[in-house]
Amino acid sequence: MNEKSYTELTKLSAMKKQKAQETYVKELYIDMLLVEIQWNLEKANLMTQIDHAIDERNEAEFIRLSKQYTQLCKRFDN
Incomplete structure (x- = not known):
């Protein structure tokens, strides 16, 4: 028969648990990176648009984009 001892089963269980934890941590890092x-792309895009509105002296566009920037900061908790 192919029965495993209690010790082998315990080791296998511990290895599976450790692998699951490692996978979770890797997925967490990937999520944080994404x-x-x-955040950086959206921020850079908005900053470029805000700079352009300032250069064009477009106050309404500046205010609109500034509000979007504030919402972006809130969304990303910055």
């Missing part, structure tokens, strides 16, 4: 990339 959120950081999204």
Whole structure:
């Protein structure tokens, strides 16, 4: 028969649990990285648009974009 001892089963269980934890941590890091990339891209885009509104002396556009920037900061908790 292919029965495993209690010790072997315990080791297998511990290894599976450790692998699951490692996978969770890796997925967490990936998620954090993607959120950081999204934040940086959206922030850079808005800052470029805000700079353009300032250069054009477009106060209404500046205010609108500034509100969007504030919402972005709240969304990403910055």
